[in-house]
Amino acid sequence: MDGIEDGAQPKKKKGMVMTIAAIAIVSVVGAGGGWFLGGMLAPEPLSSDEARVLEEAKATIKAREAAEAAHEAAPAGGEHGDAKKDDKDGLPKASTEANGVLQLDPITTNLSYPTENWIRLELALLFQGKPDVAMAEQIHDDVAAYLRTVSLQQIEGPRGFQYLRDDIQERVDLRSEGRVTNVIFRTFVVQ
Numbered sequence: 001m002d003g004i005e006d007g008a009q010p011k012k013k014k015g016m017v018m019t020i021a022a023i024a025i026v027s028v029v030g031a032g033g034g035w036f037l038g039g040m041l042a043p044e045p046l047s048s049d050e051a052r053v054l055e056e057a058k059a060t061i062k063a064r065e066a067a068e069a070a071h072e073a074a075p076a077g078g079e080h081g082d083a084k085k086d087d088k089d090g091l092p093k094a095s096t097e098a099n100g101v102l103q104l105d106p107i108t109t110n111l112s113y114p115t116e117n118w119i120r121l122e123l124a125l126l127f128q129g130k131p132d133v134a135m136a137e138q139i140h141d142d143v144a145a146y147l148r149t150v151s152l153q154q155i156e157g158p159r160g161f162q163y164l165r166d167d168i169q170e171r172v173d174l175r176s177e178g179r180v181t182n183v184i185f186r187t188f189v190v191q
Helices: 002-041 048-073 093-098 133-147 157-176
Strands: 101-103 107-110 118-127 180-190
Touching: 107 133, 118 133, 118 157, 133 157, 157 180
Parallel strands: none
Antiparallel strands: 101 118, 107 118, 118 180
16 A cells, blocks of 8 residues: 555656746746737837937927917007007908808827827817807817827827828817808927
């Protein structure tokens, strides 16, 4: 009987050693695969030139926003026609409103992927009849929320830009119930 017990003991040890070895091999292969995929999917670090350009762009945006805020906070001047001028490009607001065109505030937001990229979009809406400012604000919010869900790959190239235009036009049509006939892209920047 002692011989049977001695023979069973080495088989159990050999089976346990093989199990531990198999687990160790699978763990090493899994860790190596994770490291490899992580290296492929992770964004490359910015070079010093790219980082400098990015910081300059951020500083420029902050300076523009501060200047716009200071300009909006300034009281109306005494010049004839100041109340009718558009702050952005000097076009008389009365002529654009008479034609049914309403310019939206610029939209600047991050893309969903990669999150370090952002998009700036300036739109104008062509209304049938008199422009509705409250509806335009809702459309502005809808477009801003939509842009936060867009990835860079979706808007690359001419086809991607056309898809973006179509998606925004569809959202505007739904929100305005047909009162907005066209969405005019004034500025489109991705960085």
